[in-house]
Amino acid sequence: xxxxxxxxxxxxxxxxxxxxxxxxxxxxxxxxxxxxxxxxxxxxxxxxxxxxxxxxxxxxxxxxxxxxxxxxxxxxxxxxxxxxxxxxxxxxxxxxxxxxxxxxxxxxxxxxxxxxxxxxxxxxxxxxxxxxxxxxxxxxxxxxxxxxxxxxxxxxxxxxxxxxxxxxxxxxxxxxxxxxxxxxxxxxxxxxxxxxxxxxxxxxxxxxxxxxxxxxxxxxxxxxxxxxxxxxxxxxxxxxxxxxxxxxxxxxxxxxxxxxxxxxxxxxxxxxxxxxxxxxxxxxxxxxxxxxxxxxxxxxxxxxxxxxxxxxxxxxxxxxxxxxxxxxxxxxxxxxxxxxxxxxxxxxxxxxxxxxxxxxxxxxxxxxxxxxxxxxxxxxxxxxxxxxxxxxxxxxxxxxxxxxxxxxxxxxxxxxxxxxxxxxxxxxxxxxxxxxxxxxxxxxxxxxxxxxxxxxxxxxxxxxxxxxxxxxxxxxxxxxxxxxxxxxxxxxxxxxxxxxxxxxxxxxxxxxxxxxxxxxxxxxxxxxxxxxxxxxxxxxxxxxxxxxxxxxxxxxxxxxxxxxxxxxxxxxxxxxxxxxxxxxxxxxxxxxxxxxxxxxxxxxxxxxxxxxxxxxxxxxxxxxxxxxxxxxxxxxxxxxxxxxxxxxxxxxxxxxxxxxxxxxxxxxxxxxxxxxxxxxxxxxxxxxxxxxxxxxxxxxxxxxxxxxxxxxxxxxxxxxxxxxxxxxxxxxxxxxxxxxxxxxxxxxxxx
Numbered sequence: 001x002x003x004x005x006x007x008x009x010x011x012x013x014x015x016x017x018x019x020x021x022x023x024x025x026x027x028x029x030x031x032x033x034x035x036x037x038x039x040x041x042x043x044x045x046x047x048x049x050x051x052x053x054x055x056x057x058x059x060x061x062x063x064x065x066x067x068x069x070x071x072x073x074x075x076x077x078x079x080x081x082x083x084x085x086x087x088x089x090x091x092x093x094x095x096x097x098x099x100x101x102x103x104x105x106x107x108x109x110x111x112x113x114x115x116x117x118x119x120x121x122x123x124x125x126x127x128x129x130x131x132x133x134x135x136x137x138x139x140x141x142x143x144x145x146x147x148x149x150x151x152x153x154x155x156x157x158x159x160x161x162x163x164x165x166x167x168x169x170x171x172x173x174x175x176x177x178x179x180x181x182x183x184x185x186x187x188x189x190x191x192x193x194x195x196x197x198x199x200x201x202x203x204x205x206x207x208x209x210x211x212x213x214x215x216x217x218x219x220x221x222x223x224x225x226x227x228x229x230x231x232x233x234x235x236x237x238x239x240x241x242x243x244x245x246x247x248x249x250x251x252x253x254x255x256x257x258x259x260x261x262x263x264x265x266x267x268x269x270x271x272x273x274x275x276x277x278x279x280x281x282x283x284x285x286x287x288x289x290x291x292x293x294x295x296x297x298x299x300x301x302x303x304x305x306x307x308x309x310x311x312x313x314x315x316x317x318x319x320x321x322x323x324x325x326x327x328x329x330x331x332x333x334x335x336x337x338x339x340x341x342x343x344x345x346x347x348x349x350x351x352x353x354x355x356x357x358x359x360x361x362x363x364x365x366x367x368x369x370x371x372x373x374x375x376x377x378x379x380x381x382x383x384x385x386x387x388x389x390x391x392x393x394x395x396x397x398x399x400x401x402x403x404x405x406x407x408x409x410x411x412x413x414x415x416x417x418x419x420x421x422x423x424x425x426x427x428x429x430x431x432x433x434x435x436x437x438x439x440x441x442x443x444x445x446x447x448x449x450x451x452x453x454x455x456x457x458x459x460x461x462x463x464x465x466x467x468x469x470x471x472x473x474x475x476x477x478x479x480x481x482x483x484x485x486x487x488x489x490x491x492x493x494x495x496x497x498x499x500x501x502x503x504x505x506x507x508x509x510x511x512x513x514x515x516x517x518x519x520x521x522x523x524x525x526x527x528x529x530x531x532x533x534x535x536x537x538x539x540x541x542x543x544x545x546x547x548x549x550x551x552x553x554x555x556x557x558x559x560x561x562x563x564x565x566x567x568x569x570x571x572x573x574x575x576x577x578x579x580x581x582x583x584x585x586x587x588x589x590x591x592x593x594x595x596x597x598x599x600x601x602x603x604x605x606x607x608x609x610x611x612x613x614x615x616x617x618x619x620x621x622x623x624x625x626x627x628x629x630x631x632x633x634x635x636x637x638x639x640x641x642x643x644x645x646x647x648x649x650x651x652x653x654x655x656x657x658x659x660x661x662x663x664x665x666x667x668x669x670x671x672x673x674x675x676x677x678x679x680x681x682x683x684x685x686x687x688x689x690x691x692x693x694x695x696x697x698x699x700x701x702x703x704x705x706x707x708x709x710x711x712x713x714x715x716x717x718x719x720x721x722x723x724x725x726x727x728x729x730x731x732x733x734x735x736x737x738x739x740x741x742x743x744x745x746x747x748x749x750x751x
Contacts, residue, residue, distance in 0.1 A: 035730040036462035043461060047454030051446050062184035063165075063439035066191045067430035068198070070094060070173040094173055097426065101166045101175065101198050104157065109197040110190060111156050117149070121181065122156040164194065174429070184434045191432035202424040217412040224405040231398035238391055257377040264374050267367040274360035281353045285346070303348050310341045470698050472691050473731045478718045481698050482705060487539040487717035488532040489693065490566065491725045493517050518568040518596055522576060522625060528725065533566070533573050536688065536719060543716055549686045550658055552716075553586070555668040555677045556690040557701050562721035563690040564593045567667040570688075575627035579662040582619070582628040587669040588641035588676065591632035604633025609649045615656070628661065641669075646679035654683040671704045671711075678708050686716035693723035 033040065070093070100106070116122045147155075165178040177194050181187040317334040324331065472478055475486035516523060521530040540549050554567035564587070571583040584605060585593040594601060598620060607613035608630075619628050635641065644650060657664045666684065668677045677687075691701055705712050 031731075032462055032466050033459070035727075036458075036465055037730065039465065040455075040458035040462055043458035044451065044454035047450045047457065048447065051450030055441055055443055055446060058441045059182055060438040061180050061182060061440035062187050062435045062437075063178050063180040064184065064188035064191045064432040064435050065176055065178040065430075066195045066428060066432035067169075068175045068177065068195055068426050069429045070097060070175075070425045071427055091171065094168055094175070098166055098168055098175055100201075101177065101194065102161075102164075106194060106197050106201060107157055107160050107164070108153070109201065110193045111153065111160060113197070114190065114193055116160065117152040117156045119156070121183075121186075122159045123147075123152050164190075175426075177432070179432075180439060184436070188432040188434045192428075195428050195431075199424055199426060199428075202426060206424065214412060217408055221405065221408050221412060224401060224408055228398065228401035228405045231394065231401045235391070235394045235398050238394055242391070257374075260370065260374045260377050264367070264370045267363070267370045271360070271363040271367045274356065274363040278353070278356040278360045281349070281356050285349050285353060300348065300352065303345055306341050306345045306348070310338055310345070313338045313341070471694050471696060472698060472701070472718075472720055473694055473728070475720075477698070478691075478720070481702055482718060484689075484712075484715050485539075485717040487688075487719060488536040489720045489723050489728065490532045490562070491528050491728075492693075492722040493520060493529060493565075517565050518593075519572060520565075521569045521573045529569075530573070532719075533569050536566075536570060536717075537573060539717060540686070543686065547685065549716070550662065551654060551664045551666070551683060551685045552688060553666040553668045553677070553680060553684040553686070554688045554690060555711075556670045556692075557672050557696055557704050558692075559590070559670050559673065561670070561690050561692040561696060563670070564596075564667050566688070566690055566719060566721060567665050568593065568597070571663070571665040572622070572625045572627050574663050574665075575622070576625040578626075580626075580628075580660070581663045581665060582630055582657055582661045583665045584630045584657070584667065585632040586645065586666045586676075586680070588632055588635045588638055588644060589669050589674055591635055593667045594631035594633075597629055598631040601631040601633065604631035605653075606633040606635055606638065606644065608653055609644055609647060611649065615660075642674070642676045642679050645676050651683045671708065672700065678711060681710040681714060684714060687711050687714050688716050689718045690721050691718055693720040694727070695722070 111117060111122075163180045165176075165180070167176050167178075168174070169176055177191050179187045179191040179194065181190065313334050317331055317338065320328060320331045320334065472481075475489070478484065478486040520527070521533050524530055540552065543549050552570075554563050554570070556563040568583060571581050575581040583593075585591050586605065587593065588606065594604065598604075601618070601620075603613045603618045605618075607618060608615060615630075618633070619630050621628050638644060654664065666680070668680065671677050681687075689701075689705070705715070
């Protein structure tokens with residue numbers, strides 16, 4: 001049972017995986033559309049707007065159609081009168097007529113009959129603004145010579161063929177003739193003119209062909225008449241010269257030979273019959289007494305009577321011999337009489353035998369005579385065989401010439417009739433009328449095509465943007481590309497809001513907002529930014545179960561990704577919660593945090609590491625949150641900052657800070673420009689990696705982390721910073737403003 005059920009389960013699993021793959025693919029496409037929805041809407045709108053502009057500016061065109069049919073009944077009615085032999089109407093024939101309708105011969109006939117070379121629509125450039133521009137440019141490059149009639153005709157023909165449509169309706173014998181023009185009446189007039197020109201062309205072609213055939217037939221008939229007369233005369237002369245006489249459609253020697261042959265057959269049959277009778281009689285003579293059947297067959301009364309007497313005596317003799325004995329006188333007399341009767345029977349049979357032999361000899365003699373006559377007739381017939389062959393050839397030629405003469409004479413009579421009664425298979429079944437509705441441009445089709453094309457182009461652009469968008473935008477990308485968690489997504493900060501007593505209201509934008517960004521979690525505790533920093537704090541606390549997370553280093557791949565803002569707000573959030581926290585500016589290459597928070601500091605981390613100052617002398621405390629800040633100090637003269645951070649005094653300092661504070665937050669330099677971060681892995685518990693949302697390239701981050709395995713091993717997670725909350729909702733709907741703004745509105749705060 002297990003072996004039977006196992007393939008079924010594997011098949012079910014394969015179907016489930018296939019369904020899951022299809023569902024995942026469909027979901028990915030839906031996600032792409034949702035993320036690129038504004039771009040797609042813009043492209044589709046542009047295509048629809050262009051279509052509307054085209055519809056409003058394009059000149060309306062009107063198409064009028066006429067229908068023609070090839071009437072097969074008319075072909076069948078007059079087919080016996082056709083000189084050229086009408087071709088059977090099939091699909092290829094109808095297609096041929098369509099091509100004839102498209103020929104220049106028909107088009108030029110219509111142009112000539114309607115004087116279209118004088119029509120501006122056919123010799124100009126279509127009218128309108130574009131046509132005027134083309135005419136003006138053509139005038140500039142012309143040599144001033146007026147176009148010839150041939151040039152005007154060719155130009156009108158080109159425009160005529162572009163506006164004309166000829167097609168067959170399905171598999172029917174009906175052909176549709178259409179013409180498009182700005183003037184609806186002109187369209188109907190030209191469509192009908194094309195049909196009339198085709199009918200006239202067909203009639204003229206048949207008339208000319210019939211007339212040429214009649215002239216050729218006259219000459220051919222004269223020649224055939226002479227040839228037929230000469231052939232018949234040759235037959236008569238040959239029969240006279242060779243004594244050939246016809247009797248009832250057969251030659252005399254042929255008739256004689258047939259009669260002799262028939263007689264020979266009868267004679268041979270008679271001889272065979274006579275011989276059979278003679279042989280039978282010879283067999284009968286070998287018997288003593290013929291039996292009753294033989295006697296009856298001979299039909300001889302004497303033999304029948306004698307045989308009856310013999311049988312009667314034989315019966316008596318047997319009775320008397322049995323009664324009186326074999327040697328009794330009466331029995332002996334009876335046997336004597338029986339012998340005499342037997343002798344008489346034999347004599348009669350011999351007489352009949354002689355008669356049969358005589359008849360057989362006569363039959364043989366007659367057969368030999370007929371054979372001699374047949375041999376003579378055959379010899380005579382052989383003499384005339386060669387003459388017969390030549391005679392048949394002469395007669396065949398005479399018959400052929402006569403048949404050709406009769407056929408051509410009949411064709412000539414038909415051609416004479418058709419010259420006065422020409423017909424054509426095509427007829428108009430629906431004349432073109434003035435159209436009331438424009439045929440071009442078709443508003444619905446163009447709008448539908450614009451919409452469909454816009455959707456295709458927009459989806460292509462969306463796919464291209466997705467394929468070229470090599471930046472981090474979702475938590476899934478972080479987990480897939482870097483193999484670590486995305487612990488928080490920080491929204492991009494605009495003008496900060498200030499907190500007043502009572503409900504929080506939107507404050508005015510300050511002249512220097514940078515310090516406000518560094519205190520954003522304090523000034524805006526209910527903002528999305530503050531909630532994201534709190535989620536990072538929760539991740540730090542949860543990770544403390546696995547390992548100690550008291551020394552935290554915040555770094556990034558490139559400068560200006562917001563690592564200093566995050567480290568400051570994280571430290572203030574933790575300190576505002578009552579913990580002892582020190583914020584250390586460890587970016588010795590570019591101490592931006594020190595410039596923002598302690599611009600007047602003359603000493604700092606560098607002085608502590610070099611033992612030029614004490615901790616209490618260089619730190620400062622924020623009175624609102626209780627956060628201790630350790631600036632970097634004067635770092636302009638340092639050439640090897642990585643040596644400072646990797647030194648033993650630096651490790652000792654961190655150990656000191658670890659003993660005095662609950663949390664030590666290090667604002668580290670970025671990883672790509674400098675190597676300072678890598679030397680701090682020995683005394684840092686966890687690293688928080690800041691990546692700018694939608695800007696930092698994936699391959700850059702992946703390369704830096706793979707090149708620093710000591711940091712990746714202690715990586716707490718990645719924080720996506722400066723996220724556009726509106727765009728973020730398209731990539732991950734659960735990060736959209738919809739899920740936050742209702743809660744925030746209860747407290748009077750709107751982000």
